Amino acid sequence: MSPIQFAIIDSTLREGEQFCKANFSSDDKVEIARELDAFGVEYIEVTSPCASPQSFRDCQHLAQLGLQSKLLTHIRCHLEDAKKALDTGVNGINLFFGTSSLLREFGHGKNIDQIVAMATEVITFIHQQSPLIELRFSTEDSFRSSFSDLLRVYLAIDRLGIITRFGIADTVGVATPNQVFNLVQTLRQCTDTDIEFHGHNDTGCAIANSYAALEAGATHIDTTVLGIGERNGITPLAGLISRLYTLDPEQLARKYRLHQLLPLHQLVAARVGISIPMDHYIIGEAAFTHKAGVHTQAILNNPKTYEAIDPGDFGLKRSFLINHKLTGKHAIAHRANELGLCVDQIQLQIIAQKIKALADQQQLTLDHIDEILQSSFGDQTNQNYAQLEPLAGR
The missing domain is CATH 3.20.20.70 (Aldolase class I)
Incomplete structure (x- = not known):
């Protein structure tokens, strides 16, 4: 049966x-x-x-x-x-x-x-x-x-x-x-x-x-x-x-x-009186969270590449972590699109390398990443990536 x-x-x-x-x-x-x-x-x-x-x-x-x-x-x-x-x-x-x-x-x-x-x-x-x-x-x-x-x-x-x-x-x-x-x-x-x-x-x-x-x-x-x-x-x-x-x-x-x-x-x-374990099946915080660059690229192209379970069937959503040294340009582009920013591949590559370098030095949050993206792409006529400073002390 x-x-x-x-x-x-x-x-x-x-x-x-x-x-x-x-x-x-x-x-x-x-x-x-x-x-x-x-x-x-x-x-x-x-x-x-x-x-x-x-x-x-x-x-x-x-x-x-x-x-x-x-x-x-x-x-x-x-x-x-x-x-x-x-x-x-x-x-x-x-x-x-x-x-x-x-x-x-x-x-x-x-x-x-x-x-x-x-x-x-x-x-x-x-x-x-x-x-x-x-x-x-x-x-x-x-x-x-x-x-x-x-x-x-x-x-x-x-x-x-x-x-x-x-x-x-x-x-x-x-x-x-x-x-x-x-x-x-x-x-x-x-x-x-x-x-x-x-x-x-x-x-x-x-x-x-x-x-x-x-x-x-x-x-x-x-x-x-x-x-x-x-x-x-x-x-x-x-x-x-x-x-x-x-x-x-x-x-x-x-x-x-x-x-x-x-x-x-x-x-x-x-x-x-307990918390749901972050790695619990389906409903844990980490269940549909993707981090590695190769994973996020494939997931954005087709979720079935690295997901055997569709979070949408459970009323849930997948998420992508980009505030770390393993991030990739596809995940960063996805976040930029969520923020309504228009970027190109050269810009993405520069920002990806900058985030990786910063993540080697300090703990980054999504707010840090959003600030980098906003400052880099917010004014499309004035891009100056070389002047981006580490977010020390934040």
Whole structure:
């Protein structure tokens, strides 16, 4: 299948709440949920209603907002958790159970047979109470679990004929893209049920692993805005969007409201008290900023030469840095045109060399460059480049 045929489960209001600087108020959650909905994510996952009394009330309130995105809550595979989740009115319930030997020994203390028995009981109960609710069952710490244990659990649950989606979780971010591909592909060969991938970013592989999951047949990917979450977080929403954009930008633009990506990130960044990283995918300050002379020349001729993503599709603009020693005459000509100045190639060459020489001596700003251009080209009848002085002390 084409990797574009998938759904995003955004977990900013669940996994993102586990980010070290996150402390969302009830109003924050509503505002973020509305922005996620405006962007067009198919699912919004929220913190378990069992986490606290306010978490329960927030879950109920978010379920009543009438969003286009489906609301999911994430709970332990316990009957009491399931009962509380059903009382919130969410569209779906995401169940998980740790299957690695580490979690079985030092976490919940259950063996594989007990995991299957408990999961069967809870899944059957939820289905009896609410037959139309979406149900996901995920193995936690999937990539440090025995492959045979994973299959025993998945196949036993699959035989119930109840589950909407199976989850595979790289809980501590140790998986490689090849490992993710192989596990998802194997599970896909064993079941027709949808497959969800949840990838942590501890080793910097979350986006690559998510894409590998899609290539192997996964249907749902978990993300958060800015990639926030436990420790180093999970697959960042903008990073996944940038990866998929290069495959089919038109189809992605039909699927999501791409212009909403920046305001969504600005909102979440403000609510958790951090700045958007300057090199963040698509919406970072540096994402469409060009500096080297050869790059700017080519970009001005055809943006596709050095841009795989069109900033205009996201309501953004590219920019050119010219206040440095790597600048070139094409970038300077572009700025001169923006200032309404008429220049020729000889003039540009002289000014380019002057800017490079000045940049070797001092830090320049765009105002410095504009002043050089204005003084050089402002009076077209009186050009005197040799008299340009360094902008020392400014």
